Each structure stands twice: as structure tokens, then as C-alpha cells.
Amino acid sequence: MLQIHKTYVVDENQVPLAVxxxxxxxxxxxxxxxxxxxxKLIDEVADEDHLSGEDARNYYQSLKANHVES
Structure with missing residues (x-):
């Protein structure tokens, strides 16, 4: 497990404000x-329809082409 070294920031009444x-x-x-x-996202979309590699490339290229300023 990740060990976290915390330093507490408190107010004048020793009430914790932050870490x-x-x-x-x-x-x-x-x-x-x-x-x-x-x-979690991968698990959620595991049962959905997927694009083929070629379809994904074409879609990505269309996004680039439509969002590049001339």
C-alpha cells in the first residue's frame, strides 16, 4: 500500500484546515x-459495439481534419 507522509495545517485553535x-x-x-x-470505463464499454481499427483511424483523421485551423 502507498504510504502517504502527511503534514496537517491547523488554525490558531488547532482545528485541522488542510493536509x-x-x-x-x-x-x-x-x-x-x-x-x-x-x-472502470473499459469495464463499462466492454459490451458495447466497437469500431474496427480502420474505422477508428478514419474517424480520428476526420476529427483532425475538421478541427485544424487554416
Whole structure:
């Protein structure tokens, strides 16, 4: 499990206001959340119809062609 080194920020009454964590640990948490979200999305669309590789390439090319400023 990921160990998180926390520093608590408190007010004058010692009421916790925030938590600071090292940027490296924050970036790891972001990566974990993104991977989890991607896995959930893959699971959700697993039963849907899929484009063939060629159809996907053609669709991507049409998006590029329609969104490039001249």
C-alpha cells in the first residue's frame, strides 16, 4: 500500500484546515485514480459495439481534419 507522509495545517485553535503531502506522493495518487477510472470505463464499454481499427483511424483523421485551423 502507498504510504502517504502527511503534514496537517491547523488554525490558531488547532482545528485541522488542510493536509500537505509531498508532490511525488500526490502524483502517484493521481496516477492511481486515473488508472482506476480508465479501468472502470473499459469495464463499462466492454459490451458495447466497437469500431474496427480502420474505422477508428478514419474517424480520428476526420476529427483532425475538421478541427485544424487554416
Amino acid at each position: 500537505q503531502i509531498p508532490i511525488v506522493e500526490f502524483e502517484k495518487i493521481e496516477e492511481i485514480l486515473e488508472n482506476f477510472g480508465l479501468a
